[in-house]
Amino acid sequence: MGTISVLGAGSWGTALAMVLADNGHAVRLWARRKEQIEEINQRHTNESYLPGVTLSETIVGCASMEQAVEDTDAILLVVPTKAMRETVAELRKVLKKKVVMIHASKGIEPGTHKRISEMIEEEMGGTELLEAVVVLSGPSHAEEVSQRQPTTVTVSSKCHQAAEFAQDLFMNQRFRVYTNPDLIGVEIGGALKNIIALVCGLTQGLGMGDNPKAAIMTRGLAEIARLGVKLGANPLTFAGLSGLGDLIVTCTSIHSRNFRAGKLIGEGKTLDEVLDSMGMVVEGIQTTKATHELAVECGVDMPITASLHAVLFDGVQPKDAAEGLMGRVKKHEVEQLHTDIVDAAYRQS
Numbered sequence: 224m225g226t227i228s229v230l231g232a233g234s235w236g237t238a239l240a241m242v243l244a245d246n247g248h249a250v251r252l253w254a255r256r257k258e259q260i261e262e263i264n265q266r267h268t269n270e271s272y273l274p275g276v277t278l279s280e281t282i283v284g285c286a287s288m289e290q291a292v293e294d295t296d297a298i299l300l301v302v303p304t305k306a307m308r309e310t311v312a313e314l315r316k317v318l319k320k321k322v323v324m325i326h327a328s329k330g331i332e333p334g335t336h337k338r339i340s341e342m343i344e345e346e347m348g349g350t351e352l353l354e355a356v357v358v359l360s361g362p363s364h365a366e367e368v369s370q371r372q373p374t375t376v377t378v379s380s381k382c383h384q385a386a387e388f389a390q391d392l393f394m395n396q397r398f399r400v401y402t403n404p405d406l407i408g409v410e411i412g413g414a415l416k417n418i419i420a421l422v423c424g425l426t427q428g429l430g431m432g433d434n435p436k437a438a439i440m441t442r443g444l445a446e447i448a449r450l451g452v453k454l455g456a457n458p459l460t461f462a463g464l465s466g467l468g469d470l471i472v473t474c475t476s477i478h479s480r481n482f483r484a485g486k487l488i489g490e491g492k493t494l495d496e497v498l499d500s501m502g503m504v505v506e507g508i509q510t511t512k513a514t515h516e517l518a519v520e521c522g523v524d525m526p527i528t529a530s531l532h533a534v535l536f537d538g539v540q541p542k543d544a545a546e547g548l549m550g551r552v553k554k555h556e557v558e559q560l561h562t563d564i565v566d567a568a569y570r571q572s
């Protein structure tokens with residue numbers, strides 16, 4: 224058993240700290256607010272993020288990042304995507320030994336269109352202090368992990384040993400961890416399902432039923448895979464835990480902040496009103512911006528993402544966006560990749 228440093232004490236960082244503590248590791252949980260550290264160390268709770276949950280006494284809150292990472296065996300980064308670069312830059316200044324960095328955040332950076340592992344590698348500026356980056360992703364709401372409900376996730380890294388190291392750190396009877404070598408696919412699936420969850424929430428807010436939700440989830444996965452494959456992902460990854468699995472949990476669960484935010488927008492709230500009322504990060508908003516830009520840059524058709532982008536950033540009404548999606552030109556269901564096979568099948572019949 225070792226010492227693991229968790230940077231980010233929101234709902235997900237705290238729930239993952241609990242998994243590590245259950246596995247016998249000493250956990251140092253870093254947060255930026257002093258009063259939150261006091262709450263973790265004195266009352267063993269984190270009420271604003273995981274209400275009603277008691278934390279193990281082996282989870283120690285740290286206000287100093289330097290102390291949090293001193294002589295650590297691994298670092299888990301779980302801050303929102305927008306805070307990742309500044310957190311890693313601060314980390315680089317205080318880190319004294321080479322470690323594996325695992326991240327469990329889900330997003331794409333607007334402007335650069337980088338995945339989180341790419342941001343971490345860039346900010347660490349080489350391999351002197353960075354053994355490898357691992358992503359942990361999959362269908363896993365913090366609320367249920369903190370209740371020790373059976374959960375499955377995937378870890379991926381360019382370095383297979385680092386992925387197996389992370390698998391061993393987290394794996395237990397309630398938290399089953401798979402490995403997958405497709406780092407691009409795992410990160411893209413985890414980040415982009417938030418866009419689709421926002422749209423599923425929107426359909427709910429507009430009073431629509433289950434048919435549109437199933438359509439958005441299925442065609443949403445098709446466009447996630449289309450972009451992912453263009454970026455070098457294995458298409459099969461999108462049928463796995465970090466793809467379809469996470470899409471299902473986020474588009475159907477009351478726990479999803481992205482689904483809830485979409486629902487409020489569908490009900491007529493403005494984006495600012497929604498973000499003010501959430502109190503937690505809604506990653507899908509900025510990921511929609513980044514993904515739409517990336518799709519345009521790569522020449523990849525992502526109609527659901529483009530429609531959500533128009534609603535969020537161009538003032539298009541959700542109802543008009545839905546009409547627009549349904550009124551597009553007719554096409555094959557299967558992707559271009561398979562069009563030749565389909566054409567041949569039609570010719571033969």
Ligand SMILES: NC(=O)C1=CN([C@@H]2O[C@H](COP(=O)(O)OP(=O)(O)OC[C@H]3O[C@@H](n4cnc5c(N)ncnc54)[C@H](OP(=O)(O)O)[C@@H]3O)[C@@H](O)[C@H]2O)C=CC1
Nearest residue numbers: 232233234235236301302303306328329364365503504506
């Ligand atoms: N919640 C979940 O079930 C899951 C979340 N994730 C992903 O994990 C990541 C973190 O989400 P989650 O824990 O849910 O978010 P929360 O909204 O629950 O918590 C956000 C945390 O990040 C901290 N934070 C915000 N801005 C900064 C900053 N600039 N510098 C340092 N810390 C900052 C907050 O601190 P403060 O309280 O001081 O504002 C808080 O501790 C996201 O990418 C999310 O998509 C992935 C899987 C499941």
Ligand SMILES: O=C(CO)COP(=O)(O)O
Nearest residue numbers: 361362363364479480481
């Ligand atoms: O990623 C998640 C579950 O796997 C959490 O989704 P939300 O951020 O929408 O709550």
